[in-house]
Amino acid sequence: MADITVRSASIGSPDSRSSLHKLMQRKSTIAFLMALPLILLITVLVAYPAGYAVYLAMLNKSMTKFVWFKNFDFLFTRDTFWMVVYQSCLFAITAVIFKALIGFIVAHFVHNIPSKGQRKWRGMLLVPWVIPPAMSTLAWLWLFDPSYSAFNWLLQPFGLGPIPWLGETGWARFSVILVNVWVGAPFFMIMYLAALKSVPEQLYEAAAIDGATWWQRIWYVTLPMMRNIIAITALFSTIVTFANFDIVRVLTKGDPLNTTHLFGTWAFRLGIESNDIPLGSAVSLFMVPILAVAAVFILRDITKRGSEV
Amino acid sequence: MSRKVTRRTVARTAIASTVLLTAPFVRGAFAAGKLSIGFWDHWVPGANKAAESISRAWAEKEKVDLQIDFITSQGNKMILTAAAEAQARSGHDILALGPWNCALYADKLTPVDDVMEPLIKANGAASAITIYLGKIGGKWMGVPATPAAQFKGPTSRIDLLKQHAGIDIQAMYPAGAPPKAENWTLDVFLKAAADCHKAGFPFAIGLGTTADSVDTWGAIFQAFGAELVNAKGDITVNSDNVKKALDYGKQLTAYLPPDAPSYDDSSNNRAFVAGKTALIMNPPSAWAVARRDQPQVAEQTWHHGMAAGPAGRYGPFTTNFWGLWNFSKNPSAGKSLMMALSQAQAIEEMVKASAGYDNPAFANLKTLKVWAEEGPPKGTLFHYPNPYDHQILSIAAAPAPHKIAQQIYSQGLQTQMVVRHAIKGEPVDKVIGWAASELEGYMRT
DSSP states (O other), rough: OOOOOOOOTTTTTTHHHHHHHHHHSSSSHHHHHHHHHHHHHIIIIIIHHHHHHHHEEEEEEOOOSSSSTTTHHHTTTOOOHHHHHHHHHHHHHHHHHHHHHEEEEEHHHHHHHHHHHHHHHHHHHHHHHHHHHHHHHHHHHHHTTTTTTTTHHHHHGTTTOOTTTTTSHHHHHHHHHHHHHHHHHHHHHHHHHHHHHHHHHHHHHHHHHHHHHOOHIIIIIIEEEEHHEEEEEEEHHHHHHHTHHHHHHHTTOSTTTTTTHHHHHHHHIIIIIIIHHHHOOOOOOOTHHHHHHHHHHHHHHHHHHHOOO | OOOOOOOHHHHHHHHHHHHHHHHOOOOOOOTOOOOEEEEOOOOOOTTTHHHHHHHHHHHHHHHHHHEEEEOOOGGGGHHHHHHHHHHHSSSSSSEEEEEEHHHHHHGOOOHHHHHHHHHHHHHHOOOOHHHHHEEEEEEEEEEEEEEEEEEEEEEEHHHHHEEEEEEEOHHHHOOSSSOOOOOOOOOHHHHHHHHHHHTTTTOOOSSSSSHHHHHHHHHHHHHHTSSSSSSSSOOOOOSSHHHHHHHHHHHHHHSSOTTTTGGTTTTHHHHHTTTOSEEEEEEHHHHHHHHHHHHHHHHEEEEEEOOOOOOOOOOEEEEEEEETTTSSSSHHHHHHHHOOOOHHHHHHHHHHTTTTTTOOOGGSSSSHHHHHTTTTTTTTTTTTOTTOOSSSEEEHHHHHHHHHHHHHHHHHHHHHHHHHHTTTTOOOOHHHHHHHHHHHHHHHO
């Protein structure tokens, strides 16, 4: 739509005032002004910190001179850094897969509950996602605690354990992933449930008439109809899971032997606890290009499918 | 050039003149300006009150508008606050700083030699570890803070050590008398750990990367003379002493709880209060909680000195400092407050309010009444302040240059080395090679 300008009514006013008045009458100007608070907010809370983090990542340790990409060069030579990369990928990929699977299965269960009682189930299943993770993780910490572990107490009568839930690399990784899945699965569930509700019932009826099995209905009807929501949810969750901090920080602090560190917790260890802010910034920025490229591809695919529809 | 005099001009001038003329005669409640201080929020309930009342009394006397904040160390809030204030060059005038922060922020702090010199004259010499942490480049960059200064030596169960390891710890460290602990060595410590482990009460010593674990293993390494980096900044990790320390670590780890590598600073306390361990390395906070929640555990608790190794008897110690930022607008008031907080009487009040937890840096203040009187059992804290200089108070990674030592400390390099060797089964040479590579990384400038 073309912008509409309204001629100024104030005849005889100076030119500049008249053109300002014209500018203010444009729809694009009004739209810009209305969006200005949000733009300012994003500039102050997102763009500035991000830009500052990039700047910090290019300083030397004592923050006295610009060293360009030397911090990244240094990181690439560290074994611990590559272990953090491995651990972050393992954590994010495993957790997202399990969250998606559990979310998908539970969404189907909830979808099949009669609508009268469905709301209660939806509410209850969302609880893990609604509680602030730092708080719920504290409860998990007690469940895993060496002295008071409820899990070990339950295993004891069966002659099992005690399991060092957070003290041995394998169990510690399992524990942090488990808590992340517990927190994040309800988000997938609610997104998939919304997607399921939007699949037209006629498609299932047609498939049933054609003699499609349960699996074929899932594969040929449900999944294609949910493809966009699955892609967006998975992308969003991957980014958030890679950026996770609170669960690992509360449960293991990256121990044992740094084998549960993620980029966020390792950046904190280096930047704040070890007072090497430039190196910490470099660690925290490491995943940005990889996730940005992944986001571009996934979102482009979604847009393409959207235009095909 | 003539100027028209209006009624408004006359009124404005009259008001301004009145304000200017009377101002010097108004002695406001806060004539000496403003000051803000960020204290460490004490673990011990009620312990903040002493620091607050001393500061308020000082502010009242000096006519200073004083703002007091108590900042928790939970979630690294104190570290974050210090980092943020140093970056922004804005915030409190005085801030409680962690043990390494005098060195890390030396270029942003005001030297306080003029405060420390009279304090040392009055209160006795500062401990060597306090000098290492607080005196940077020959200048005191912070005043040792009484709250949070703590000895993290053994906190033992009298009954369990006697019953399972045959050690009478009260006879070794009698209340009101010098220690008779010549035989309290790391070998005896190891045997006691084995005996108590066998009896189902393993020593709850952590192998994590938080302070309690790091401090303990730092002291054990020092008892073997195992320096990772020497005072000059040379990497000295590849030494026989380090190998001996690792070997000892492997033997001791066999008798620690399987979760030890995941211990944080509260895991050992919980194990102690739950009655599941015969010994932890901790200040009296676990005992204080037990006194409230598990009196039968508290009654059997004794705080005492660390076991000696081949290179000496080292006891883990840590302290905070009160640092005065060089961007403070009121440095003279800041120094005056730090002086008031460090008078012997003020220190005694703070130690008393913390039920003996705080362990001041000065030599003349090691025999305050509170440590002899607190209980039950009475005298449990008598040896906590190291009254007979029975051991060398130390911090892990000393005597390395601070910027390297701080990284060794915050990344728990020594505990990681022990876990690699003892639990992961890596050969000593491989562990040392890995540590050397990490240390090279710490040398970055």
